[in-house]
Amino acid sequence: MTPQGSSRQGGGRRLMVAALVVVALLGATLLVISLTGQVGDPPQPELRSQGPEVSDGGSAEPSAVPSTAAEEPDEEPQIAEPDPTEEAATPVAPLDRSEPTSMTIPSIGVDEELFPIGLGQNGELLAPQGDRANQPAWFDGSPTPGENGPSVIEGHVTWHGDPSVFFELGGLAPGDRIDVEREDGTTATFEVYDSARYPKDEFPTLAVYGRTDGPELRVITCGGDLDADGHHLDNTVVFARLVQN
Template identity: 50%
Template sequence: MRTAPPRGDRRALALGLAAVACAAAGVTAAFNGHRDPAPQAPAAPPAWAPPRTPVTVDGLALPAAPPTRLTIPALGVRARVARAGLRPDGTLQPPRPPDEDRPAWYIGSVTPGETGTAVIEGHLDSRAGPSVFFRLGRLRPGRRVRVRRADRTTAVFTVDAVRRFPKDAFPTWAVYADTPGPSLRLITCGGRFDAAARHYRDNTVAFAHLTAVTR
């Protein structure tokens, strides 16, 4: 398993990366089984492929600038963005205290708005209750996701699809591989909580592409 994929395919990591944000995310479900389950995205059919990302309009792609704030109006999400790297085994490190309830940008991906695929993960829940991406499965195509960047620009993405994948059949390349234009993936846990393994069985992924830039 490579822990530092070369530029060009570094987002398409080994299958272990599918377990994003799930290592500790089931804690609330384990202790509070009476709580309503999180909204779930439709399960993906076999051999599902993401919608084709439209080629970006000339000049819309942005230079590199780290994300600082994530806003998803349809879900009531407005949060500062933390950063996430890789564990020694090459899997993505989920947000840790004191940032466990914040979304985290994977620093091995492009910054949101750059050409390629930017990845932001977030927990479904934590010991404190529902976390930042608790309602990600409720997001629908056409909704907007806004990412404020350190250069004071805001990259506005439009959601193409939201799907749920079993972790043992996670479409790694479809999620992490670079796209011709700027795209965004929002990732959290999904499906049933496996009490024995102490993690959720699936991942929910929102696919989006850049449609506007504001300053």
């Protein structure tokens, strides 16, 4: 026979253990809510229906212009036009061709390796995915950074709902710098002169891919609200010029 006092003590211990388990579970739940709540919306630049005009009328090489660009493996980011509002910077001599290896954007904490990416079977610009989903990619149908013309780099703003490499890209402002390291050991330094957001069905293709008077850079990601499938409705495009090498 078990003494009555011992039975009460055992019941008390079980109640205490149960209470501790509830407290632990509640604490874990609050921690998850706190962590997931720390991720806000990415910065959103001005929404436009067209981009900056290119300096020479913007004739683009058809073979170098993707029909679309991808946000996630099943969707393609698209292409829109910019509108330079400032006077052109002092021309900088272009660099010889050399593929990019990495890029740094100090103002938003980006310091990543680059890899080349091309077009899909239907002529669409492929998107980073798999092990490289959170890395930026250089479109290998565009000039290398520092050559004459617009070099194009793309990356995700989010990947399966989590912030990705260009989550803060929309926060760039005129005067911010972008450094691109190249295989030949040189660095192409670009200065941002414009940044905007465009509906994907009004992407400024000519302003992004059209010819320019000198070496320029376009950095593209997704932005704006989400559709019913969780895909962004807009593209964010940053426009920059080579300022030193």
